[in-house]
Amino acid sequence: MAIDGSKIIHAVLEGSRIRESKGIIPLFGVYLSLFPTRYYNRLSFEFEQKLGSIQTDMKAASLLTEASQACGYATFHGIRNSWEWEVIVEPMIERREDQIMGFTAVAVAFGWGDLEVLELIPGKVLRMRANDSYEANGYLKEYGIAKSGKCYMLRGVFGGFMDLLYGEDYPDGCFTFIAEEPSCRAKGDTCCEFIVQRSSD
Numbered sequence: 784m785a786i787d788g789s790k791i792i793h794a795v796l797e798g799s800r801i802r803e804s805k806g807i808i809p810l811f812g813v814y815l816s817l818f819p820t821r822y823y824n825r826l827s828f829e830f831e832q833k834l835g836s837i838q839t840d841m842k843a844a845s846l847l848t849e850a851s852q853a854c855g856y857a858t859f860h861g862i863r864n865s866w867e868w869e870v871i872v873e874p875m876i877e878r879r880e881d882q883i884m885g886f887t888a889v890a891v892a893f894g895w896g897d898l899e900v901l902e903l904i905p906g907k908v909l910r911m912r913a914n915d916s917y918e919a920n921g922y923l924k925e926y927g928i929a930k931s932g933k934c935y936m937l938r939g940v941f942g943g944f945m946d947l948l949y950g951e952d953y954p955d956g957c958f959t960f961i962a963e964e965p966s967c968r969a970k971g972d973t974c975c976e977f978i979v980q981r982s983s984d
């Protein structure tokens with residue numbers, strides 16, 4: 784059975800109606816919250832600008848991508864081990880690579896963009912596309928055309944996807960892969976495209 788993304792998206796949207804008293808959404812084995820993308824973008828991009836204005840070897844793009852990859856790696860590990868995953872997604876999985884489709888459907892339901900798997904070469908390469916990344920949209924709106932890709936959150940998360948599939952067992956596999964974003968709407972490209980490869984390559 785192929786992965787039915789709409790079934791996963793529907794389950795996440797239904798489940799996200801349940802809130803704890805503080806507004807936290809316990810779902811797919813992890814704790815989620817609603818977060819304004821404009822606020823998130825502002826934190827990221829102002830951090831990048833501030834760090835860029837001082838003498839440092841640290842690059843904000845790398846730091847933000849790494850933070851996202853560590854978070855995405857842990858989050859999707861939790862999701863993959865949840866009872867919701869076991870009941871809803873697991874029956875549709877025929878081969879290990881199908882997990883990427885499951886992860887992608889969950890990420891779409893989280894509101895992270897209109898995401899598409901372009902290519903997956905097992906153990907080696909993942910190519911992803913985002914048609915409406917909120918990071919690219921937000922950057923364009925606030926700062927205009929960028930000189931480089933700005934979707935740090937998605938870059939990190941896609942790296943985490945490959946870490947979970949082909950890295951060492953959790954928690955030792957994080958950063959086995961690294962993602963780049965050769966095309967980004969923030970640069971004026973028609974969509975954002977990501978390529979994930981082994982960090983040792």
Ligand SMILES: [Zn+2]
Nearest residue numbers: 919934967975
């Ligand atoms: Zn982008």
